[in-house]
Amino acid sequence: MLTTNLERIRAMVTCAEGIGMPRGSGMFRQALHAVAFQSEEKIAAKVDYLKNTFRWSAAEVVIALSKAPMLLRMSKDMLQSKSEFLVSEVGLEPMLIAHRPIILTYSLEGRLRPRHYVLKFLKQNGLLDRDLSLYSAVKMSDKVFVEKLICPHKEAAPHLAEDYAAACKGEVPTNFRFT
Template identity: 55%
Template sequence: MLSTNPERVRAMVACAERLGVPRGSGMLRYPAVLGKSKESLKCRSEFLLSEVGLEPMSIAHQPVILSLSLEGRLRPRYYVIKFLKENGLLDGDPSFFTAVKMTEKVFMEKLISPHKEAAPHLAQDYATACKGEVPTNFIFRWTRNRL
């Protein structure tokens, strides 16, 4: 934070306020977010708001989510959870925040491995999505269910 350009900090605070984030929120107390480029924050925010369906205040309360890789973690894990839910394979209802905060090992153990028989391509599709590619077997119903 000490090496961050003050103008950049002011711009990020203004951007956060436009999203409805109050100055005292956790988002502005998480310095890693301020180190991200405006474009990367915009891409992550748009994905989380429009595709995942999160509310701005939910993101503000969990600012670490904005520091995670969109292509390497957020999008692939969203696809896995959505696939499992829409195909009736998910036991319980883990939140998106819980899923993205899990270590890779725990995520695989809890959400991929238990479904090897019912969804044999899930592990490969997840690995493909983590590389930023479009997996071929993530098939979703036409209804747009949000997490």
């Protein structure tokens, strides 16, 4: 930004404010980065895409972008695949995703899908003693996730650690396939 002309910086600030990011926000710098060198038309198109893909209202888009402005830099294909997974397969409400948009920044194949499979497996087999959300599971570091959700079930599900590791590599182990 130091080499960018002043007029372009002003346009970036206006654009960041236009997506609902106040200047005093701690996320303002990230919003500037998200809108940097994108035309207003491109940003408006991405906002419309977010509305349609996640079935968000204009207010929900503002909420999501205020918490995760980097959504504007994600590809449409990536957003579409995450929407299909989170809304259609996992069953998350679009409004919940809008209020916790950081979930969209995690890898679908490396984190979201494997952790969903583990949670689903544990719930179906009565091994989860509490109702843990996918969002809570995704936020955990890998070390904490393994320690809290996989290690306690070594005896009941000895294959779980291997299957989780395989799923994180993009494979779908047969023990994670649900019929």
